[in-house]
Amino acid sequence: MRFEAVTIKDIAKALGLSTSTVSRALRDSYEISPETKKLVLQYAESINYHPNPIALSLKERRSRSIGVIVAEIANSFFSQTIDGIESVANSNGYNVIISQSRESNDKELVNLNYLTSRSIDGLIVSVSAETKDFSSFKELFDRGMPIVFFDRIVNDIDTHKVIVDNYKGAYDAVTHLIGNGYTSIAAVSGSELLSISKDRLEGYKAALQENGLAVNDDMIKFCPNGGRVLEEVGQAVTELLALPTKPDAILSLSDKLTTGCLRILKSQQISVPGQMGLIGFSNSDLTELIEPPLSIIKQPALEMGEIATNQLLQLIESKRPVTEFETTVLEPQLVIRQSSAKKHI
Amino acid sequence: MRFEAVTIKDIAKALGLSTSTVSRALRDSYEISPETKKLVLQYAESINYHPNPIALSLKERRSRSIGVIVAEIANSFFSQTIDGIESVANSNGYNVIISQSRESNDKELVNLNYLTSRSIDGLIVSVSAETKDFSSFKELFDRGMPIVFFDRIVNDIDTHKVIVDNYKGAYDAVTHLIGNGYTSIAAVSGSELLSISKDRLEGYKAALQENGLAVNDDMIKFCPNGGRVLEEVGQAVTELLALPTKPDAILSLSDKLTTGCLRILKSQQISVPGQMGLIGFSNSDLTELIEPPLSIIKQPALEMGEIATNQLLQLIESKRPVTEFETTVLEPQLVIRQSSAKKHI
DNA sequence: TTGTAAGCGTTATCAA
């Protein structure tokens, strides 16, 4: 089963012209007579001619498609980002090829190979939770492939990056908790390897210290799978509850962790915020319907996708090698609801 | 900025062979000496050669990519489906180009043109809420483009389709409500034009009638945007509450409508299920955390995506024209929680 | 067993 398209040759034959003349007419070249142009354009229209992008790609040595690698599509933050990527890409005549690492470094590499072997013009990446070794990205980048990182960035590679102020997001959230009377605040983080985990934890620690609260490493738990596996969240929370001085609030550092923590707390009959305050990074639009309505730190995901794509297109379309790179830092949004309500003492 | 890849020509030149010999060695042709083959393969490996898929596409007149059109990526059901589509496509060497109609017929047509002009080999579609005229799809299909529909299907086009038993999903949900003592059950539906709306409403009506309850058209409200616009849900619910005999339960017929109804009910201080029972189609994994935990009808989204893709690939790769088409009907899953709890009388 | 040449659809260059 195959879809047969009309080619320039068909038009040339039908009109008794050469393919080059037809091509010129279609591209509105100056070296063409108005009549011929009109004739060709009309006929092309009538038989629904569309230039073959594959042939164009081969000729121009560019595919007009960009690759995207994220951990998971079915995740509010990433699907919102993809939304932004897609709209900017499409309106610039690019298409988007999406792939998921599912937090696995292996799958990420497979995807990377796949995408590059599919002749993409550039790449937008948020790295997997498992990735320690960024040399494949680095090599590719050094060989001339434009890459933009967002959210989970790679500090060692000097290119455009788009993030929120993760430090501030966590800092503000913890400050808010302290302001509401919480004094023993734990952090449930994703993979230690991720840039976002590091930055957010820094913010968490700084807020504690600036408020005269001690930073206790036992109060920081890592979930290498970022909450994709509920068990790891269960273990983290259970360990926190077994501490000599139990925390009275949890800051969770990513989407699935936030809802994961709540799931675990609920299953253990621990009331939120009564027995445990909770605030976390999340981009789900259902958090306000949850019981209790969740306080969240939200990222401007759509905008991040748009910016990343604009920057990538700029790299792709730049005539000369780009050497000056930018890291765009956006503001996270703190949305205060019930789950971090003032503590009753 | 451009990424330069190694070509067969480079290998041929380096090894003093012709491009055809190199090509044969790489494709493991029988008409080649073992030594030459080994030599070429080794060298290709060493310089990290990858065949240029664009050139291959041009030669083979196929792009090994499939297009997907859905209403919205950032929607649990669709992102889960895309998950399934992507995994099957990728493991068969295809890539996936995704586009969103955002429930607009215009944008759907733009996407359709865009995708076909990008030489895709086939198309997976769930139509927009606005689409009444399917002639573009029909034409494309008749001109030989393999298309598979899922969820929101087009009855007039005879091709593979993948759906759940929407009738049964709604029927079972209403039967459950009736069993729990609800006697005045309203339906909040998406666009009237969608196949899923029709089928689900049929199931709703049948369940009422079989239980001796009257079907009242005032009890059926349509939201043309499928809940993407909260106001339309607000209006639907408000109208229902203004009826002489108010409903005591709502069946909502799609993802965003279900959470939308809850949002509206909450904002109007109407307790669920106390004053109003609620059950609806949804694929969000947060529904159990919501207050009250939502009873839902869930679709096997991942599986639907996988099946649709397998069927599409079958169409694409079929040597002769396919004339026998299949509509796969999967079972929806009824998940009973608090929001439809037994009514206190 | 290897090489030559044509062709996939398009555009750029050169010649007419």
Place this chain on the structure above:
DNA sequence: TTGATAACGCTTACAA
């Protein structure tokens, strides 16, 4: 103003 030709990277008759 138009046409012939080569080229993009690859495969495949056909020729050697």
